[in-house]
Amino acid sequence: MLAHEDSSPESDSDFDASELTDKELQEAFSQGKLKPGLNVILEGKKKPFNDVSGLRQSLKDLMNELPWAERMDVTVDPVAETAGQNGQTAPNTPDINAEDDFQREMCFYRQAQAAVLYALPRLHQLKVATKRPDDYFAEMAKTDQHMQKIRQKLQIKQAAMEKSEKAKQLRALRKYGKKVQTEVLQKRQKEKSAMMTQIKKYQKGLSDKLDFLEGDQTQKKNKTGGSAAQKAKKGPSAKRRYKDQKFGFGGKKKGSKRNTKESYNDVSGFRASVAHGKGQRRPGKKGGKNANKRPGKKVRQKMKSKTR
Template sequence: MLDHEEESSTESDSDFEPSDLTDKELQEAFAQGKLKPGLNVALEGKKKLANDMTGLRQSLKDLKNELPWVERLDVTTEPVGNSAGQNGGQTSLDTSDINAEDDFQREMCFYRQAQAAVLFALPHFHRLNVSTKRPDDYFAEMAKTDQHMQKIRRKLQFKQAAMEKSEKAKQLRELRKYGKKVQTEVIQRRQKEKSAMMTQIKRYQKGLSDKLDFLEGDQPQKKTDGSAAQVKKGPNAKRRYKNQKFGFGGKKKGLKRNTKESCNDIADFRQSKSHGKGPHRPGKKGGKNANKRPGKRTRQKIKSKAR
């Protein structure tokens, strides 16, 4: 029974795939010598390709014999050289000096070979009366329908409009940020100036300073040199401030009263301008009541008569 169980267990273990086995089971199998180091799967050798040169040449010969050149369009030429030949033809390029590992030389060889194929094929087309240029009225069949192209166009326009809208929104955000920054700087500068002015006012009120230069604002100060003090002309800032607020000083009460000299001076006296008190002249109202307004009842009578 035990031998039968062991055989069944070994058969069941061999039936498991490697992916179904756990690490513990693999370790036990390796300890028992059932696994060996290295690959446990036999690899097939490299497949040998048959180089049937005879069959390939026969197939090429059959193709050349059955189809005309216009249908095949096969051209086998050497790459074109850089200079023209003695008879005006193109010289072939020597490919023995080309390094296949050099990308530039390899791509240049491909370009020269394609150029040689064109120079060989164009005269053949002309001899066979095959046109190599599209006519002016040539219209190719569209691979996509007009409805599909219109849909693509609308999608591209929508995408372009979305990009422009996003760009404008980005510019507006940048402008707002810049404006907010400038506004913050202005507010901070004003607060700083206000704080400095309040400090100077408090110093002046406490008698710690007798200067009122801070009342002049941002006026430029004139200096003779770097070490010289400010050059001031006329009254100081305090006097100018009080002159601006209260006037320019001096006596103002009783300036219009007559004096002995003004009473005796009659050079500027005009009788016709002395408040209508001169003699009555024809065509002009004079006397005490010359400009007196009529009474209320008189005005009402005048209005009733006018109606």
């Protein structure tokens, strides 16, 4: 701590030159408190100065000059703390451990609560509004033009991020597609080289098997749905189902008109004339069912030959 030498001890205790601003230094120089000389280092801390009488006078001046609605100063004790479990209120306990954060904050909270309970009725007596009206309009600190610029910047930033993410996904898809295409080409090249090797062996007479030629057919079967057994498991095709719906389902034809136990016992539709070709003849007609039917050509020729 630096200080200027002065013959009077009052100058050492009144001010500290190292902590003064330029304006305060100019005022001190004009008052004659600063004098030329050597600076010396003072050991030890500066003693605090507590002007109690001056502070009380300042407080009294403030209380006398301004009304309470302008000052809003409230000095009250904290609200009585509840015991908790038994529901009874405990008296104010001034013995609070300042090092305990929870106790200290609870004391502040209860003191603020007591100040509100004291100040609100007094404000109502003075007809001072304590609630914000419903149509209250608070103008923003920033203008609409400034907020519009911020919104545009945020939109541009979001669009750039979306574009970057989309480009990243496209690069990943392109890379994956290229990898798959390379694998397919390598597989085809491998199959082709294996087939050429088998063909060369067959031409030289080293092998008499042509199973390698069925590879394409096997692949076609796999693409079209497999063998007939696999198709049978899947059921008939769409064409077969359409034809069954249009023309019928086929089925067993032989023995379809044979009697069953139910048809044998059912005689509701039985007609003797139809079953045996017999019945009562109608008046004015001769013969039975085929009475007026002309004989065939061979029968007529035989009849002619007999008459001769």
